[in-house]
Amino acid sequence: MRIAARLVIGLTVTALAGLFGQAASGPPAFEVASLKPANPQDSVIGLFTYPGGRITVTLYTLEMLLEEAFDIQAFQLSGGPRWMHDDRYDIVAKPPASSKSGKANPPYPKAPPNDEQRQMLQTLLVDRFQLKFHRETREGPVYLLLKGNNQLNLQDARNKDDYPWAGSLGGGAISGNGIAGTNISMPLLATRLSRYLERPVLDQTGLKGSFDFKVAYQSDDPHPDIVSSILTSVQGLGLKLEAARGPVETIVIDHAEKPSGN
Numbered sequence: 001m002r003i004a005a006r007l008v009i010g011l012t013v014t015a016l017a018g019l020f021g022q023a024a025s026g027p028p029a030f031e032v033a034s035l036k037p038a039n040p041q042d043s044v045i046g047l048f049t050y051p052g053g054r055i056t057v058t059l060y061t062l063e064m065l066l067e068e069a070f071d072i073q074a075f076q077l078s079g080g081p082r083w084m085h086d087d088r089y090d091i092v093a094k095p096p097a098s099s100k101s102g103k104a105n106p107p108y109p110k111a112p113p114n115d116e117q118r119q120m121l122q123t124l125l126v127d128r129f130q131l132k133f134h135r136e137t138r139e140g141p142v143y144l145l146l147k148g149n150n151q152l153n154l155q156d157a158r159n160k161d162d163y164p165w166a167g168s169l170g171g172g173a174i175s176g177n178g179i180a181g182t183n184i185s186m187p188l189l190a191t192r193l194s195r196y197l198e199r200p201v202l203d204q205t206g207l208k209g210s211f212d213f214k215v216a217y218q219s220d221d222p223h224p225d226i227v228s229s230i231l232t233s234v235q236g237l238g239l240k241l242e243a244a245r246g247p248v249e250t251i252v253i254d255h256a257e258k259p260s261g262n
Contacts, residue, residue: 031097055113143242201241
């Protein structure tokens with residue numbers, strides 16, 4: 001009986017130690033992080049990733065940081081103070097060397113943060129902005145990216161090491177003159193299009209791999225409607241966008257405070 005009792009106690013202590021050890025470790029967090037108001041003279045806006053997991057952010061609002069941290073678009077955010085859309089910040093952060101991200105070696109600085117780095121950004125926002133939030137899944141308007149009736153106008157990507165990109169013919173953001181892409185998969189194209197269409201785009205093409213493409217769109221309107229241009233341009237790829245209803249994940253901001261700095 002005593003042996004059995006000792007065994008039970010030993011197992012219980014081990015289980016509790018494991019539980020509290022896990023709780024004590026907490027969510028992933030940067031080892032070192034500097035956050036300060038952005039220099040208004042800076043001209044580069046972006047989030048950049050480097051070998052060793054280091055991240056730098058310039059001229060980002062809290063809204064933009066939330067989009068990166070949760071891998072969502074602006075229309076998936078709800079609530080929050082007005083200043084989160086206006087005040088801009090710079091961040092330099094480095095993960096622990098022992099973390100998975102500490103061994104990261106992104107192929108280019110504009111490569112998006114990995115899942116662990118996004119979780120570290122969430123932890124940083126909770127700590128520095130006193131962020132409180134909850135998630136909701138709401139039914140709302142979505143687009144389905146599907147194969148169309150025409151022949152596909154997609155070429156297998158020539159260089160699989162190129163930065164995955166989709167935008168205008170001139171190389172910038174989609175502006176209404178057509179659409180071009182380099183080494184981009186259909187799920188990633190759907191994500192990029194959702195930013196312009198302001199609703200989720202769900203890839204249902206069934207197409208695997210990554211592609212290069214270019215389709216010109218001509219309009220007599222000097223300021224063409226972006227949504228109409230995208231719908232027409234996608235048809236030129238042999239695809240189509242179909243309006244539907246579906247689940248929309250939303251991050252609801254319950255509380256946020258301006259950070260005091262480092």
